[in-house]
Amino acid sequence: MVAGEPSASPGNPKLWPLASFAIDFVTARDFAERAARRKGGVPVIYSAVVPVTRIAATPATGAASAIENEIVVLAGEPDDLATVTAGFSADQPA
Numbered sequence: 001m002v003a004g005e006p007s008a009s010p011g012n013p014k015l016w017p018l019a020s021f022a023i024d025f026v027t028a029r030d031f032a033e034r035a036a037r038r039k040g041g042v043p044v045i046y047s048a049v050v051p052v053t054r055i056a057a058t059p060a061t062g063a064a065s066a067i068e069n070e071i072v073v074l075a076g077e078p079d080d081l082a083t084v085t086a087g088f089s090a091d092q093p094a
Contacts, residue, residue, distance in 0.1 A: 011084065013046045015076035018056060020064070021046075027069045048082040 013019075022028040025045070032043035050073055057063035057072035064070040 011082065012078070012080055013048070013076060013082040015073065015080070017075040019073050019076070020070050021050075021073055023069045023071055031068075042086050044084060044086040046082040046084055048080065 022031060025047075028045045028047075029043070032045050035041075036043040054074045055071055056074050059066035059070070064072050
């Protein structure tokens with residue numbers, strides 16, 4: 001994998017029963033960078049196309065944050081795939 005570029009082969013993200021996702025790259029990048037600084041490590045972003053039937057909450061339902069551009073997704077299936085972007089920097093364009 002080249003730093004800051006999506007992986008060539010999607011993998012299973014092994015989600016919790018409810019998983020929170022940002023709906024735009026800039027917000028996801030900010031969360032990933034803060035977590036990497038706090039825990040020490042490389043920022044990582046998972047991205048995937050999710051069927052609308054698996055979206056449990058949005059800011060409109062009141063159970064997700066509009067400020068964080070967040071949606072809440074129901075647990076993953078064993079064959080779910082997500083693309084991984086890791087090792088990017090804040091200077092990288094969105």
